[in-house]
Amino acid sequence: xxxxxxxxxxxxxxxxxxxxxxxxxxxxxSGADHIHIDIMDGHFVPNLTLGPKAVAAINRSTDxxxxxxxxxxxxxxxxxxxxxxxxDRITFHFEATEEVEETLSYIRKCNVKAGLxxxxxxxxxMVTSYLDKCDLILLMTVNPGFGGQKFIEPVLxxxxxxxxxxxxxxxxxxxxxxxxxxSIFPIQVDGGIDAETAKKCLEIGANDLVTGTYLFxxxxxxxxxxxxxDCL
Ligand code: DX5
Ligand code: ZN
Numbered sequence: 001x002x003x004x005x006x007x008x009x010x011x012x013x014x015x016x017x018x019x020x021x022x023x024x025x026x027x028x029x030s031g032a033d034h035i036h037i038d039i040m041d042g043h044f045v046p047n048l049t050l051g052p053k054a055v056a057a058i059n060r061s062t063d064x065x066x067x068x069x070x071x072x073x074x075x076x077x078x079x080x081x082x083x084x085x086x087x088d089r090i091t092f093h094f095e096a097t098e099e100v101e102e103t104l105s106y107i108r109k110c111n112v113k114a115g116l117x118x119x120x121x122x123x124x125x126m127v128t129s130y131l132d133k134c135d136l137i138l139l140m141t142v143n144p145g146f147g148g149q150k151f152i153e154p155v156l157x158x159x160x161x162x163x164x165x166x167x168x169x170x171x172x173x174x175x176x177x178x179x180x181x182x183s184i185f186p187i188q189v190d191g192g193i194d195a196e197t198a199k200k201c202l203e204i205g206a207n208d209l210v211t212g213t214y215l216f217x218x219x220x221x222x223x224x225x226x227x228x229x230d231c232l
């Protein structure tokens with residue numbers, strides 16, 4: 001993976017929920033590219049987190065690209081509110097709806113980027129069916145629901161399979177990814193990412209790294225972000 005194509009997206013889930021505005025500024029000042037915001041409904045995953053009101057509050061505190069990852073059933077029903085709240089990309093789960101295509105196209109119609117997420121167990125052949133209908137593929141490297149879990153190694157194979165399919169079919173981003181610095185179709189990984197697992201993911205074809213625990217527990221967030229950019 002080329003250095004200029006690497007995107008670092010700290011997951012605010014690992015931050016201090018009493019000070020979301022300060023945490024957003026800290027992410028911005030640490031040299032990250034995006035802010036990753038995890039929304040969970042207590043049904044699709046066994047945890048509850050933030051909602052559109054918190055996304056709006058984060059949006060007021062920063063100009064950064066808001067990468068919103070929704071782990072909810074019926075994602076279609078939340079798009080409008082998340083767009084109003086300031087989401088720049090909405091990524092929902094393939095496993096959470098029977099209306100995958102409708103939901104992707106509605107997100108795009110709202111002038112927001114559409115991401116499609118896949119749980120570790122979901123077959124790689126499902127992933128490649130949607131490459132030309134979305135703006136990002138998120139390959140979960142843990143089972144969604146909680147921060148601080150262990151990276152699931154077999155997902156590396158799925159990353160390779162997906163990047164090979166993107167290259168073979170010459171799929172390019174519809175509009176340049178995120179902060180415009182990257183020109184490749186993004187494969188995002190999320191869960192258990194640190195400098196060691198990031199290296200494995202980048203080597204095999206991922207370029208967009210979501211990290212929570214590793215960055216927020218580090219003595220210095222800027223240094224930890226640098227370690228991810230320099231891990232190759
Ligand atoms: C898990 C979330 C992740 C989580 C990652 O379901 O989607 O974004 O915050 O946290 P770490 O980096 O701690 O695994
Ligand atoms: Zn996430």
